[in-house]
Amino acid sequence: MSLVNYATREITCKIVYYGPGRSGKTTNLHYIYGQVPDDRKGRMVSLATQTDRTLFFDFLPLDLGTISGFTTKFQLYTVPGQVYYQTTRKLVLQGADGVVFVADSQARQLQENIESYQDLHANLAEQGIDARAVPLVMQYNKQDLPRDLILQPAELSDALNFRGVPEFGADALHGPGVFETLRSISELVLKRLSSPART
């Protein structure tokens, strides 16, 4: 549910980075945080364990500037990927305007990716949301790892992207693919606000 303030001409959107544990969701936010000037971002909030695994969520508010005359703000969240944080994932997913699914490209993580993607659909359905209607972008992260350890974007696409949504190979630690992913989900989310059939 994007919040639109017609009086002050402001739009606020919630984007959730979803995916299995250690796929690089927090790394995406860290990279974005490091790139964006101070006056365009808020403090990055991380509720993490002592070993830096996301416990509840990471949160990064961004000011995207003026788009079509509206001051546009994005709230980026991550969910904890580990299977046992199911309840937390549901809570963070509430009210999401768009989802980035961050898959781990390592071949041995394929099953975790599939299970996490199924978990995303189940959690959306539980909230009465038609998963096909939610703006979604796939990111195949860790493409910088040795080729014999990872699956190529086309292989991951075959296994995961049955909806045919925009997809990007990425190396979130160093940046490639992070910007493109954010640009793509931003465009999908805002496109909903430029169409007359908005709910």
Added chain:
Amino acid sequence: MSITTVEPWVEPPLKQFVEDARTVLALLLHPSGQVIAQFGFARAVDVMSACALAAAIHASSGELGRQLEGRPFRGLHHAGRDRQLFLAEAQTQRGSFIVLTVFDQESSLGLVRMYFDEFARRLAAAAPPLVRRTEPVLEQHFERDLNKNLATLFGRA
């Protein structure tokens, strides 16, 4: 007193609450973490962080209540050294809203709770029915602005 609101109908009840309960900070937010109104914060981005955390506390304490007592906890109080925090939920025909308020020695928990109950009644009475807007918010060709702004943010302009 400067109250910033996303939806104007929440302003009178919130203003009254802030005055009556003598709070230092007040936030009204949607359970998803989206801000509806705020009083006392200097920067919009700080408001967003506070909303995300308040929504998380509300959601997790609610879930904890469900698991322990079969129903969610719906009020939370934390006493700091100089300031205290009160978090609770108000129901309206537009759905539930969360209120986070911070107060100091100028007020008290009893006062805040009492005026919160009044605030919740006023908010419910003020809430207009939800109207579905069908006209587009953004122009069809918003991508140019989006691409330019993102490129600037990432130092690619």
